Structures are given as C-alpha cells and as structure tokens.
Amino acid sequence: MTLSIAGVAARPKTATPSQARKFKLPLRWISPVALVLLWQLASSTGVLSPDKLASPLTVAQSAGELIADGQLGEAFAVSIGRVFFGFLIGGFAGVVLGLASGLSRWGETLLDPPVQMLRTLPHLGLIPLFILWFGIGEEPKLALVAAGVAFPLYLNLHAGIRQTDPGLVEAARVLGYSRIERVVHVVLPSAVPQTLVGLRIAFGTAWLSLIVAEQVNADAGLGFLINNAREFLRTDVVVVGLVVYALLGLTTDALVRLLERRILRWRAR
Amino acid sequence: MASAVSVRGLRKAFGPRTVLDGIDLEVQPGEFVALLGRSGCGKSTLLRILAGLDREVEGQAEVPGTVSIAFQQPRLLPWRKVWRNISLGLHKPDGRAVALKALEEVRLTDHADAWPLTLSGGEAQRVSLARALVREPDVLLLDEPFGALDALTRLAMHHLVEDLWTRHKPAVLLVTHDVDEALLLADRILVLDEGRIVATHHVDLPRPRRRASVVEQRTRVLADLGVDVEEAA
Numbered sequence: 001m002t003l004s005i006a007g008v009a010a011r012p013k014t015a016t017p018s019q020a021r022k023f024k025l026p027l028r029w030i031s032p033v034a035l036v037l038l039w040q041l042a043s044s045t046g047v048l049s050p051d052k053l054a055s056p057l058t059v060a061q062s063a064g065e066l067i068a069d070g071q072l073g074e075a076f077a078v079s080i081g082r083v084f085f086g087f088l089i090g091g092f093a094g095v096v097l098g099l100a101s102g103l104s105r106w107g108e109t110l111l112d113p114p115v116q117m118l119r120t121l122p123h124l125g126l127i128p129l130f131i132l133w134f135g136i137g138e139e140p141k142l143a144l145v146a147a148g149v150a151f152p153l154y155l156n157l158h159a160g161i162r163q164t165d166p167g168l169v170e171a172a173r174v175l176g177y178s179r180i181e182r183v184v185h186v187v188l189p190s191a192v193p194q195t196l197v198g199l200r201i202a203f204g205t206a207w208l209s210l211i212v213a214e215q216v217n218a219d220a221g222l223g224f225l226i227n228n229a230r231e232f233l234r235t236d237v238v239v240v241g242l243v244v245y246a247l248l249g250l251t252t253d254a255l256v257r258l259l260e261r262r263i264l265r266w267r268a269r
Numbered sequence: 270m271a272s273a274v275s276v277r278g279l280r281k282a283f284g285p286r287t288v289l290d291g292i293d294l295e296v297q298p299g300e301f302v303a304l305l306g307r308s309g310c311g312k313s314t315l316l317r318i319l320a321g322l323d324r325e326v327e328g329q330a331e332v333p334g335t336v337s338i339a340f341q342q343p344r345l346l347p348w349r350k351v352w353r354n355i356s357l358g359l360h361k362p363d364g365r366a367v368a369l370k371a372l373e374e375v376r377l378t379d380h381a382d383a384w385p386l387t388l389s390g391g392e393a394q395r396v397s398l399a400r401a402l403v404r405e406p407d408v409l410l411l412d413e414p415f416g417a418l419d420a421l422t423r424l425a426m427h428h429l430v431e432d433l434w435t436r437h438k439p440a441v442l443l444v445t446h447d448v449d450e451a452l453l454l455a456d457r458i459l460v461l462d463e464g465r466i467v468a469t470h471h472v473d474l475p476r477p478r479r480r481a482s483v484v485e486q487r488t489r490v491l492a493d494l495g496v497d498v499e500e501a502a
Contacts, residue, residue, distance in 0.1 A: 175357075
C-alpha cells in the first residue's frame, strides 16, 4: 500500500448538495442494518456457530463487560500510547526530511533518492529485521508505526513543496519578500493541502502498523486482547477488538478532516 | 534627470531562439510607456528582465529605483487575507493601516478581510494593483494586467490605472496587445516585433482620452503591427 502513496492527490473541494445527502443518509443505512440483522438471525438459529463468529448481541454484551472490568480501557490506552509515540517519532522524521529535501536543492539531491528507494519496501515486511534489531518489547512496535508514518508524510510534504506555483514565488520576489518570508508565506502554505493528505494516509498506516506489530508479540494492548481471546475461541472479544481498531481509525480520520476544514478555510466555498 | 529605466543593446535567447534582439530603451521618471506587440514578440520577456526575474542576458538593463509589478493573473496568496497580501513584504510596522489606505484607492476597503478566492477577477486585479502601488515604486511594470478581464471591467480598470498613475506618478511600462488600451493610456507606444522595437509613437492627446480621439492614430499603429484596418473592414 505504500506504493500508491505519492499518487494520491490533494482532495478537490466537492460541492455535494447537502440536501441530497441528508435525504440519502437514512436510505444508505438500510443494507448495513439488514446485514447485522441477518448475522444475528444466523447466530440465533445456530447456522453460525459462536466458535466461528459470535452474534452481534454477544459482541455488544462482551464489549460492555470488557469496558466494565477495565480490560478494554487498559488495552485501549496501551495501543493509543504506541501509536502516539510512534507517530511522534515518524512524524518528526518525515517532516524534517521532507522540509530538508523540499526546500534545498542539496537536501533533495542527497535525501530524495534513498527515501524513494526505501519507500518501495513494504514496511510491514520489516518486522523480522525490527525484531532482530530491537527485540520483542515496545521498540519494534514503535519503530514499525514510525516507519509507516514517516514515508507518507515525507512524500506528500515534499510533493506539496515542489508543487508551489512558481508564479507566486516570482511575484513575492519582485514585491520584496525575504527568502524566509517566501518560505513562510508562499511555499509552506501551498504545501499544506498535500501534506494534510499525507497526514490522513499516515494515520491510516499507523493503525495498520500497530495491528500487525501487536500480532507479533504483545503482553498488553488491543492486539494482546485479540490474540488472547483467540486462544480461548472467544470470537466475541476478537470482534470487539476489531471494532475498536476501526473506531480509532475513523476517529483520527475525522480529526484530520476537521483540521483540514480549519486550516484550509481560505478555499473558496 | 536620470532615466527610470535604461536598456542598451539587450539580447536574450532561449536556446536557439532569439527573443530579444538588441533592445534600446530609455524611460523617463513618471512616463507612461506601452509595449505593444503580438504574442511571442518578446514584450513579456523584456518586462521579466526589468523586474529582475531573469538575469541571464546580454547587454544592459538598468532600473536604478524600486520596481513593482502586476501580472495578467493577480497572483495573490490565496491563504492570506486581502490586506495581508498587500502588506506582506513591505516591512512596515503599521501594515494593516497602510494596506487599508491602498485598498481605499482601489475602492475595496470592504474586502480587506476577505479571502482572495472569494473576489471577482476584476477585484483581485485591483488588489494586485494596490499591492504593487503601495510599495511606492519608481517603476511600475504591468504585464497585460487587463488581459483576463471582461470588456466592461477592463474599461473601469483603464480609468483606475490612469487615476493612480496621475496621483503617484511612477514610470509605467505596460505590456499589452490591445492597441486601444495603449492609445488611451500611454505617452509613448513602442511596437515590438521579433525581439526588436520596430516603431515608436508619441501620443500627445489630452487626458482623459476618449475612444474617438484616438481613432486616427490607431490606424497608423495598427499598420506598424501589420494590420491593415481598411482592408480588414
């Protein structure tokens, strides 16, 4: 999935008529709700054995229990912490490298070739190496998340800077902007939309990296909860873990969208 | 008095293609000069050289004073509000006050806090003019600034530019391919063709000029551009 990252363009502003959307939304819920009902029906009639997949009601019940006894909260905190620190490390690396290669010719000449080569590696495939390098504790998990975050951020920040309209830079030069002012007021703001795309992708890969990393060897966190549940054939707990993963991904995506709306409010409506 | 613009033996080639082929040009302070020519005659290249955007040239192109520019596209920073677009790069402590005063001159004070993408083409171009003039340039370069505007807006812009020029008196170099525009605004019209100045017309008509008053001279300028009006009609 890292291969397609550079090809994702900044989201064009869409003029979806909100009225049509409001009207459509309830209709769009028909089939998902029907599927859940069908799932419940299959479980209740015994077609679907709880060893394969627990019923929606059991899943909801287990979720309640896991929340009540604090297990879910604890696992949740551990996983979020991993993503947070991994993101911090990878984000810092991606942004620093992206700025260096975007803003300086030498930076690009020296940094871009190796980064472009490394990004073709599927970073999830690095787990064996990371285990050898960092052991089986927290470090390989953070490293995997960081690697998943750094590349999309680097690529999109770099591309965003490179896409700066030369006409605006020229105008700024004639109008007396200093070099720093050109970077701060012209180059960096024009890289923001593409960088936000990178941020969305980075969050996506961060969760993905976390899920894979937590499969390997975890004694805490959502991955541990899921793997532990598998040993006892508790498909209900597995599903709860998966739903929490999905909700976390949705939440960060919504946060970036919110950030986009705030930062890009200069775009014509 | 020293010239505001002094160009001698200016040559510029892009690879094998010669764009400017020995240009000599003096512009006096406060003079309004129009550079007229077809697309690709080198007029915009000349302006870019004078703006300091292209330094790989043969010959001399000197602009001793301050230069400011307005392009065909307004080239405003969409992520900075209108007044910031005007004050950025000025390095003045009371930037907003200065910007508001400049906006008043182009009658856009109401839009000071608007985002540039919400402006119409004519409004954005007026902001671009205000941004150029607020720098109190000795030389104002106008690179087809009315080219992308509709005919009615263009007329209003002509008046505005003449008005602003009368008030601030910078030397103006206006690049255009619109003969009427050149005749309405300029003291002197230079016709460029294949990188050379092939004709010079002095326009001594009183201001503000009306369309009818320039008709006679229009025919002669058009003849220099290789357009036979009689035949065309």
